Amino acid sequence: MDYKEIISSSINKNAADLKALSDWVFAHPETSMLEKETSAYLAEFFKQRGFEVETNLCGLETAFKATKKNGNGRRVCLMQEYDALPGIGHACGHHLIAASCAGAALALGDALDAGLEGEVVLIGSPGEETGDGKPPLVDGGAYDNCDAAMSLHPYCNNIYKPQWISIGGMDFHFTGRAAHAGSSPSDGVNALDAIVLFYNAFSVLRQQLKDGSRIHGIILGGGTAANIIPDDCTIRLEFRSPDAKYYYDIVDKVCKCADAAAMATGCTVEYHEFEPTCCGVLHNDILAKEYAAQMAALGIQESGAEFLGSTDVGNVSVMTPTSHPLLQVTDLQCGLHTTEFLGEVQTQEAFDRMMVGSVAMCNTLLRVLEDADFAASLKEELEANKPM
Template sequence: MKDIVLRQINELKKELIELSEYIYKNPELGYEEFKSSKAHVKLLKKHGFNVEEEYMGIKTAFRAEFTSEIKGPTIAYLCEYDALPDIGHGCGHNLLGTISTGAGIVLSKFLSNIGGKVVVFGTPAEETSGAKVHMADKGAFDEVDIAMLAHPADKHYKSGTSLAMEAIQFTFKGRSAHAAAYPDKGINALDAAINTFNNINALRQHIRSDARIHGIIVEGGRAANIVPELAIAQFYVRASTKSYLKELSSKVKNCAMGAALAAGAQLEISNYEASYDDLVTNNTLSNIYCEKLMAMGVENIYESRESYGSLDIGNVSHVCPTIHPYFAITDRELVAHTKEFADATITSKAYEEMCKTIGALVLTAIEVIKDKNLLKAIKEEFEKTRSN
């Protein structure tokens, strides 16, 4: 099976390189990836996929499906293709998305014999307000049996974890007054914002070591001689699980409410970006992927990296069994979100590893489709780990 998969990948390789390099040369920010999503859709349609564009009302999202006449599991590959401001594809989403589309196309060539369905999802804006959150909330992954993607890195790493995150905005409203002539007539909204930071800093000694709270003041007044009537602070609150995030976010909101009460200001609490769930890797699925990756010739697969960031695929992992491994695009240490990282995605080394990674993703899916007991074990693990 490995040799047949490799033959299919090699036949597709030229088109995949063209796709990745086109997106590399045309970097687009989140929810503006019109050229990138169209390029994916064009290639998927060419290979027989039925594509729904502007999926779930998101202009640069898509859902591409290829279904066998034989019933079987639904395999999902997730594409990302948004870039970073100024840097371009410093996170390698040009190659990430290409691998998912490539895996979907290669797997589709086998479905007439083994059954099942493959769905390639175009998921915009991972770098900002990730579309996977909205898509998961609206049921996009409810019928998916397993979901996978592989992210560029300097080494091959197992799928790991990410932090759950809530993006909280505090809007404090006071009353303006001349700060020297009539200070007693004013209500200082900026004081409430500053004291929120002070309250949170006092809270830090009583939070778990793997939690994170960080924020900025985006509005704090216009002139030093006017009591600020409006102040806005934005925070990311992160925790290792959904349940602890809920607890910690409540405490952070209490910090703001206490500060508002002390200043006499009104407080409005909102979310300024989508909030992410923690990534729960399905280890049964991850082990199969690693086994197939080694079969493709990868000798060193490192343990998952300790991560204090947040990923919108975390929300997917609470809906269906999911993995998010990393694959090497270089032989040297490389820092993500840099121009050097972007350039590394269009090298011969990156394309060599692209083929191995696609092979592992496809062989994993074939194994899951053919082995009902394996799929059962994957789902049993998912049910045990999903609620946290």
């Protein structure tokens, strides 16, 4: 059976439905974790097309799962996204991610109907822009036991291993003891002093960070009145690193700086994440090379410009062999989240290019379903490179 033929004719056959889906999502922009209409629309789309659908996935109201299975083969995952940006709508092009993942799910579903063994799992994940969607879905087991996961992000170049870097943030809360700053300062324990020492400590550290890593933040609270020794002060920091493993080294070093500042001033310190950590995407090299070969077979080459961003796809990539390439939907060179990009993502050409990418993505995942040695090699590579 020529499953590649089934895949490409499926994408062609469903093109009008998929364009309608893309247009609908674009016309109903909903921001992170508030994608009620969109997730309901997409869940219904798969229900009507013979997929088993689970809504309210892992307790997330706007997350869902659509699956189709034949026999006992391997399982591949499509990471569908559909959230928009506040004020600027689908300027990150997630309506195209929704359409290309939907097209891929239908096409692989048709291959399963034609006798291919395996399972296709589409995870509809909300809140990519805030990083609130995939971390709890990963923790809840939504991506467990998948042999590979993929999705394509629209962009102005074809880049197969874009640098999606780790990002996360923590609040450091120092507690001291209040006292009158004029009459009895020696009775106080100064939490603002702890913050000053902490700020200086991690600032010194910044000079020796590896290239591309960042620590930045703001003081959220530095006391209540100038004549009271501050007893309750908080600083909020974000961390970034292109190296998923090194990211955790940075967090560890900064926490030690906080502990040291607390000890030096006699304060206590507590720290916790104020936003989920989005791991840098650990691209599976073997999977990326297969996608490159499948794109080349369709006449498309990598156009190779630099890219740096963050995405919660990283959290999937550290547990499942993952590829998350950028797909060129326009020749206009512009950044994501801009009005220029917004003007480029709703054309017929952008949609058509996305569908070609979707065929290449399906053919890549087809190899995972058909070729046991290939699938095993993806897992071996992941085990060798896991950051934690």
